[in-house]
Amino acid sequence: MTILVTGAGGQLGSELAARLGRRATAYDRDLLDITEAIEVVMLLDHEDEDDSIEAVVNCAAYTHVDAAETSAEQCFRVNADAVETLARTCAARDIPLVQISTDYVFGGDRGRTTPYTEDDSPAPVNVYGESKLAGERFAASCPKHLVVRTCGLYAAPRAFQQVTNFAQTMLRLGRERNAVRVVADQVCSPTYVPHLAAAVLFLLEREAWGTYHVVDRGAVSWCEFAVELFRQAGVNTRVEAITTQEYAKTKEPIAPRPKYSVLDTTIYARLGGPGLPTWREGIAAYLAALTRDSASS
Ligand SMILES: NC(=O)c1ccc[n+]([C@@H]2O[C@H](COP(=O)([O-])OP(=O)(O)OC[C@H]3O[C@@H](n4cnc5c(N)ncnc54)[C@H](OP(=O)(O)O)[C@@H]3O)[C@@H](O)[C@H]2O)c1
16 A cells, blocks of 8 residues: 655655655656546556555645746646546545645735634635635545645755745845845745655544644744845845835736735644744754755765
């Protein structure tokens, strides 16, 4: 019996695949395109005792938040329609489905200043958030499901990966430039991928079906996050706080973002699984991993 990890070429999928080792059937997009319904069904129907699927962790997603605004159909095909197929197929075979979701299902109540709980009503402000919310709803139709909402993922890239994340982009820009401009009016809970991966595996092991918020602890703007990242990394650059509106003027059209999308993790914490470190500890762990990787390469 193995755990199918989809999207295994991505940040979270590759981390889960590494942690599960031989317990995982890890498929990147080349091996399994989750929008190919027939392939998904055939894979889950595999009867061989040794490698039949005991659970599915869906890490595959269309994650280009800005591009989604003009590619809604493609975004929904991956983040919603494919999840419907996974949910239906898993439900029919009594296989648990883990769907990874996002803080971007929230943000519609612009005056929000307190962390969102699992009971709060979602109200996405962009196409990506809408597609992920639709995916959550499909996933929840599978009786044994976990919907795990998280935020601002970053990890040290593996050798084969072409991943970009905020931390990586900031380190590059900070080393190239005397000053970087970073938005200060979006507050959330950026999360170091290994912290999330440990929690996901705990929830799956525990069979604690339902919806959970899993993020590194604390609330921070992207600007504050960049300042702390540079401080810990010893990068000497000036950080200029800007508004989302100012940032939008310098870039291609960008998707609307929640001003505040901090997630409350109380329900997860009560289960007594791996603790969720603070976002500052997330940065420290990330920088340590980068140093380890560069020393070993
Ligand atoms: N990244 C974040 O900041 C963030 C925040 C909150 C929630 N999440 C959620 O967390 C989960 C994991 O995110 P991540 O950071 O690991 O994302 P990621 O690094 O972008 O990985 C997603 C993977 O899915 C693959 N993929 C895209 N379309 C696919 C398809 N049709 N079939 C199979 N694979 C496909 C991508 O391949 P290609 O690269 O070839 O397209 C990529 O390898 C996602 O559900 C995401 O929505 C992410």
